[in-house]
Amino acid sequence: QPSLQQQIEELRKTLRHHEYLYHVLDTPEIPDSEYDRLFHQLKALENSHPEFITADSPTQRVGAKPLTSFSQIKHEIPMLSLDNVFNDDEFMAFVKRIQDRLPFSTENLTFCCEPKLDGLAVSILYENGKLVRAATRGDGQTGEDITANVRTIRNIPLQLLTDNPPARLEVRGEIFMPHQAFENLNEMALAKGEKTFANPRNAAAGSLRQLDPKVTRQRHLMLNAYGIGIAEGVLLPDTHYDRLQWLHSMGIPVNKEIELCGGIEQVLKFYRNIQEKRPHLGYDIDGTVLKVNDIALQEKLGFISKAPRWAIAYKFPAQEELTV
């Protein structure tokens, strides 16, 4: 007969596994009713033995009480913005500038190509595999502490799914509101005579800036990771694409449209392909982000004063109407 603590730990492990299957792999193995039954079983055990409650338990997503204000967080590694290009020639000029700085470089640079989600950039810090802090990008140097709100987002794991987590790992990504959640939110706001949001990006920003995490929790936000900041106590893969796969393997959601492209032609094909898919992705994007995949080359290229030399956002032409 397993001890009470063993029962609690077993339930937590099972719930984390099913959260990962449902929210990250999109391949649930049990019906929601079964998940809820397990969740309430854990909740009951923890309520009758509160001394066993830990912050990383799946039951601890919603903070106790609302904040009165947000504190500031200084990014140890600045979160920089991206330079833009708006047509093929400008993109090819970007690639040429890279090749001029990498004299030996192979003619076919490999790019990690990603949809550019139109949400809010955030930084999420895990220490020994546990989510300890989350911050908005802010001005790139300093952001707002939104830890309590980020903990309520269902596809963000409170604990990394690995037996030997890094001592410190900063996940960087975009938090966004899918179209369906946006429509439902505005419909309810209209019905209640409250203000509606102009677009999903504003809705996501408003939902993250809530002082009460119980409100954020109702907003159905999602994260897609796109990079790593601080990484201590771990040897990272030496390409950007492999780093994203590694994050995904530990339960961090990564966008499924991301692809490796060798050479300019394949990159431009990716750009047009995503442009075609754009109307039915189910979330807002405003272009693509095309990154030199090899980390050593990224480090060689470094940053211009404010943006990386190794990455460019190739935006779509502005749309007259916005989303939905």
Ligand SMILES: NC(=O)n1nc(-c2ccco2)nc1N
């Ligand atoms: N917004 C978005 O989807 N982004 N933003 C980056 C980024 C910003 C700085 C370096 O990489 N990458 C992706 N996919």
